[in-house]
Amino acid sequence: MKVHFIAIGGSVMHQLALALHKKGYQVTGSDDEIFEPAQSNLQKEGLLPAAFGWFPEKITAGLDAVILGMHAKQDNPELQRARELGLKIYSFPEYIYQESQEKTRVVVGGSHGKTTTTSMIMHALRKAGKDFDYLVGARLEGFDQSVQVTHAPIIVCEGDEYPASAIEKRPKFHFLFPHIAILTGIAWDHINVFPTFDFYLEQFTIFINKIEPGGLLIYNETDDVLKKLVTKTKRKDIRYQPYPVPFHTISNGKTILTIEEQTAGLQVFGNHNLLNLHAAWYACRELDMNAATFVTAISSFTGAAKRLELLASNDTTIVYRDFAHAPSKVKATIEAVKQQFPNRTLVAVLELHTYSSLNEQFMTEYKGAMDPADKAAVFYSRHALELKRMPELPAEKVVAGFGKTGLQVFNEKERLMQWLQQQNYKNACLLLMSSGNYDGADMLTFAKQITG
Missing domain, CATH: 3.40.1190.10 (Mur-like, catalytic domain)
Known part of the structure; x- marks a missing residue:
């Protein structure tokens, strides 16, 4: 089988390319940019494209399948060539x-x-x-x-x-x-x-x-x-x-x-x-x-990465991180920690990072999601808003949407870290929820500092 990947550098696309290569298929691919760990993974198996970009000449009549990644656009020259040749074009799930x-x-x-x-x-x-x-x-x-x-x-x-x-x-x-x-x-x-x-x-x-x-x-x-x-x-x-x-x-x-x-x-x-x-x-x-x-x-399952993942702990302090960002996930994660450790102070931080979570009209979906937390903060960076070309998100709209008494709202990582450093972590759980990276704040080091 000869298979070509358009946008081979995607997180799941490159994994499928590696899997088919291991199965014995002839695998080729293209992309206009490839980041780590996909770059190293592909390079190790000899599947990293020689040059970044789109090359219609890679698309030949001898291909059994062309797999199209989400990153590729409708006008992609390799996709256009595949259509001209009448090749079988599949999305990843197809x-x-x-x-x-x-x-x-x-x-x-x-x-x-x-x-x-x-x-x-x-x-x-x-x-x-x-x-x-x-x-x-x-x-x-x-x-x-x-x-x-x-x-x-x-x-x-x-x-x-x-x-x-x-x-x-x-x-x-x-x-x-x-x-x-x-x-x-x-x-x-x-x-x-x-x-x-x-x-x-x-x-x-x-x-x-x-x-x-x-x-x-x-x-x-x-x-x-x-x-x-x-x-x-x-x-x-x-x-x-x-x-x-x-x-x-x-x-x-x-x-x-x-x-x-x-x-x-x-x-x-x-x-x-x-x-x-x-x-x-x-x-x-x-x-x-x-x-x-x-x-x-x-009984030996420890969880998927970033799903209530234990970052650091000592006898009096536990720090978890979680991928939670949607309202239902935030609510379930906070409730889980509070139920498991009812006698500990729960300090919860949520980063708004996705398109939905940064939308002012979506804020009311978070109503009550952080209520079980004893201390709560919401963080979102102006940089994230700029990248998604979204308007300013007023802090008062976030507070009104969550409806959480005493909720702190930050959009500068320095102010967030200052607030975190001021909290008392004796007999406490710190829960860090985000699908982003807090605008580059080093949460792992902080977790080790308060448990060290």
């Missing part, structure tokens, strides 16, 4: 489906918890010694890459609702046709892509209708919006498995899980993680795993 038509496909969708749930399934399958392929959106301990495509009989995919490519605007998870589907919950986000809530909901209805006949839909019954949607789109040719928070206890900051009389202590915590874990269990059970094997396996 190609994943082509490679997995003979596999049992597990697809995890939802507004939050996709990466963690996918990672939990992968972790349990590996511990159980099962052979499988995967596609996941974060680095996971024990896995060298985030995409693997071999001849395995199973593939586990994180199902993203973002558009598939520049020429295919439908969501990625519409192209994967699962046998086992998971929906973790629905909370409106990405207003630049989904301008109305109804339009966003429709994407999940379509996903349910893409499940293979005879397949299984595993869904979070504690999410009222999702539960209503599932009821409304009831299909008679698939099976349904609702899930609540599984039975558990919390003792001295440690969560003890019980499934089918099998009990074990967990490395992760919080109702959102327990819900993700319950979904993972039902998927693994459908793949012929028993409860004893699953519970033993999941």
Whole structure:
């Protein structure tokens, strides 16, 4: 097989290129810029383009497939050449489906918890010694890459609702046709892509209708919006498995899980993680795993990167960082830490970094999200607003939107760090939530300083 990647430097694109190269395919690619770690990863396998830019001469009639990344535009000269030659052009998820038509496909969708749930399934399958392929959106301990495509009989995919490519605007998870589907919950986000809530909901209805006949839909019954949607789109040719928070206890900051009389202590915590874990269990059970094997396996799961990741700790202070940025994720993450450590002061910092979160009209979606925190701050940089060509976001609009008494709002990292240094971290948890980098502030060093 000869495959060419247009925009090979993307975080998932380059991982697929590496996976196909390892499978024995002839892989080529182009991009106008490639950053680390993609550059080193591609260079190590001899797949780094000799020069940056677009080269139509790379597109020849002998190619079996052209895979188009999100970074490529409609007028891309390589894409135009591929069209002229009548070549098969795939978005990333379309190609994943082509490679997995003979596999049992597990697809995890939802507004939050996709990466963690996918990672939990992968972790349990590996511990159980099962052979499988995967596609996941974060680095996971024990896995060298985030995409693997071999001849395995199973593939586990994180199902993203973002558009598939520049020429295919439908969501990625519409192209994967699962046998086992998971929906973790629905909370409106990405207003630049989904301008109305109804339009966003429709994407999940379509996903349910893409499940293979005879397949299984595993869904979070504690999410009222999702539960209503599932009821409304009831299909008679698939099976349904609702899930609540599984039975558990919390003792001295440690969560003890019980499934089918099998009990074990967990490395992760919080109702959102327990819900993700319950979904993972039902998927693994459908793949012929028993409860004893699953519970033993999941007890060693430490979480996906930047999902309630422990940065530093001592006897009196714990520092976590989390990728949370959407309102539902922020709320779930804060509640998880407060529930796990009810007798500690919770200092929470949220960076607004995405298009939606920096939009003044979106602020009311955060109402109450930071209420459980004892001390709370919201940070956003003017630089982020400039990059996204967005208007000024007044601090008073942020305060009004969150509705949190005593909320501090900063848009200069120096003022944020000054506030953080003034807090008392004795018998406390510091929770850092962001999909950005606090405008370059060194939070890891700070975490080590207050726990050192």
